[in-house]
Amino acid sequence: MLRRLTLFADRDLYVTGCMPIVQMDRICSICTPHIIHPDEIASRADGVGTRGAGAIGVVQVASGCLGRCSYCITRFARGRLVSAPREAILDAVRGLVAEGAYEIQLTGQDVAAWGLDRGESLPELLLDIAEIPGKFAVRPGMMNPAAVLGILEPLVDAYESDKIFRFLHLPVQSGSDAVLERMQRGYRAADVVRIVDTFRERFPDMMISSDFITGFPGETDEEFSQTLDLLRRAAFVKVNITRYSRRPGTPAAALKDLPERIRKDRSRMLLAETNRIYDAYNERWLGRETPIVATEKNAPGSTVCRNSCYLNVVVDEDLPFGFSGRAVITGNRRHYVTAKLVPPGGEKV
Ligand code: SF4
16 A cells, blocks of 8 residues: 555545554655545445445444454554444435445444444344345445354344345455464364355355465464365355565564565465366356346446345346346356346246
């Protein structure tokens, strides 16, 4: 980010997120930006709900978290968990649905922890949201495995609703128990397998995505191979891979970094495996007919749609946002699949 700020230092810059809170001096040594505090984003949007692009609405259900991850700077910037009140969230969802949003994204540093500071829990919130009348589906945001473990069974039950996408973003960071311990993540690799298996037993096509950090200080070849094993075992689709880089003031910053070459090589290996899994997941949809709803536009003449597993389905037609129909999946483009609309009353494939 500092490199990017340097590139555009002569422009009118707006900077937000956690970084200006903890590294304002470094930013100001490069440029003189307008700073938007993360907490102001919601207030500027006049509530917890914000209209996104296309048929997307965003509801920030909480800020902060209950974690104490040793590499994380976000927890200094965002602090402890503060959940938005249930009624405010329900009102925001109702408002966004009334404005025409179909995909409701619930966001927060750890959505699974929603309500723990208020004596409530995420599955109850999801059930309440699912009761709201209208045509919409919720895309739950990032959930820390440690918080998911405490609500696993009711959470899987809540996903039974048609109004919840069968999509889970479960950032696991490493498949090595020793590295997870050094990261202070609060769970073990076997816990992640249990979460993934519990969801997939109920919803075999469920899309489960994840985040990994490669080259955490002291990560051995064996520990890295455990990460590859977990990635394969859990078959995560869509994986964000971050090469470890120290964050000032965090406990992990005091540890000795691994050479850059090792961190890069491991990222490359993880990416190659991720792509293989992504292709395999998409290919199992080929030839299948699935209900879709149009939510976004990326290019003229085509429309991005989602099915119930949040599959990124691109149809070569200009469809209005919120359009719903059926489509047959025809091609795998790794980060999305292509599809042809089935005419109403068309044959099932
Ligand atoms: S990585 Fe996530 S869960 Fe851990 S301290 Fe940072 S924000 Fe919290």
